Amino acid sequence: MPEGVLEIDRISKRYGEVVALRDMSFDVRAGELFGFVGSNGAGKTTAMRIALGVLVADSGEVRWNGRTVDFDTRRRIGYMPEERGLYPRMKVLDQLVYLAELHGMGTNEAHTSAENWIARLGLRDRRTDEVQRLSLGNQQRVQLAAALVHEPDVLVLDEPFSGLDPVAVDVMSQVLREKASAGVPVVFSSHQLDLVERLCDRVGIVSAGSMVASGTVDELRSSGETRLVVESPTTEWAATLGGVRVIERNGTRCVLELADGMDDQAVLHAALAAGPVHEFSRQRPSLTELFRNVVTIEGRSA
Incomplete structure (x- = not known):
C-alpha cells in the first residue's frame, strides 16, 4: 500500500x-x-x-x-x-x-x-x-x-x-x-x-x-484559556482579583479562568493570604469545551 x-x-x-x-x-x-x-x-x-x-x-x-x-x-x-x-x-x-x-x-x-x-x-x-x-x-x-x-x-x-x-x-x-x-x-x-x-x-x-x-488534542487544549482549580476554606478572595473570573464554585473548591497575562502565582498568593490551600492545579478544557468556545468566538466575529 x-x-x-x-x-x-x-x-x-x-x-x-x-x-x-x-x-x-x-x-x-x-x-x-x-x-x-x-x-x-x-x-x-x-x-x-x-x-x-x-x-x-x-x-x-x-x-x-x-x-x-x-x-x-x-x-x-x-x-x-x-x-x-x-x-x-x-x-x-x-x-x-x-x-x-x-x-x-x-x-x-x-x-x-x-x-x-x-x-x-x-x-x-x-x-x-x-x-x-x-x-x-x-x-x-x-x-x-x-x-x-x-x-x-x-x-x-x-x-x-x-x-x-x-x-x-x-x-x-x-x-x-x-x-x-x-x-x-x-x-x-x-x-x-x-x-x-x-x-x-x-x-x-x-x-x-x-x-x-x-x-493535536493536547495542542488544542493547551491553546485554550488558562484555568485553575483552587480549594481553600473560603473562595470569596477570588472575586476580588482583577483578570480572574470564577466559572464554577462548589463549597470550598472553585474553578477560575485567567485573563491573558494574569500570573497564576498572584492567584496563589491571594488564596494563601485567605487561609490554607489544599489544592492548586491547572485545568485544561475538554475538546467539547474548546469546540464551544472556538465556534462561539468565530460566530461573534463573523
Whole structure:
C-alpha cells in the first residue's frame, strides 16, 4: 500500500449567495486518524464530497501523494457517507461483492474480502438479509464494510459512529485504529467529541466553511484559556482579583479562568493570604469545551 498524504488545499464552494467552504485547507497523513468536527452546516460534508469527486470545488485542489486526485485515485478511497448509500433490497453479501468489484477487485478476491468484513463487523448471521431488513445500527456496519471491502488506501468517513450501540462503537474504533496503524490516512467527522478526543491524532475544527483550529488534542487544549482549580476554606478572595473570573464554585473548591497575562502565582498568593490551600492545579478544557468556545468566538466575529 503506498504511503502518502491526502491534502485539501484552499478549496472553496458557493451555492448562490451561500458560502459552503472558504479556502478550506488541511491534510491527513499516512497512518493518522484525523477528526473533522464542526456544527451542522459548517462545511464538513461538502469538503468530504469534494475530496471524493462527488462535488466539484469552485477553486482549490485535492491531492494524494502530491498529485491531483483523479478517477483512478478515487477508486482507492473508502468513503462512508452520512446518509446511507446502500441498495435497500440487495443482500448484504451480494452488495459488498458488487461494490468491491466496482473498485477493481476480481470476483474471488471480492468474495473473500466481503466475507472477512462481514465476520469482522459481526454481520455473519445477516449476510443473506436484504439491507432494508436490518436495524439501523447493522446498516451502519454494512456501510462501513462497504467503505473497507476494497482495501482502500485512504478512508473518508462522514459520521461513522452515528446510531451505533457501545459495542459497535468499540468495534469500529478498533477497525479505524488498525487501518491507521497499517499506514492508511483516516479522516472522519463526528459530533461525539469525547470519542474524537480519545481516538484522533489530530483534530480540525470547522466553522462557517473555514478551518478555524487544527492540531493535536493536547495542542488544542493547551491553546485554550488558562484555568485553575483552587480549594481553600473560603473562595470569596477570588472575586476580588482583577483578570480572574470564577466559572464554577462548589463549597470550598472553585474553578477560575485567567485573563491573558494574569500570573497564576498572584492567584496563589491571594488564596494563601485567605487561609490554607489544599489544592492548586491547572485545568485544561475538554475538546467539547474548546469546540464551544472556538465556534462561539468565530460566530461573534463573523
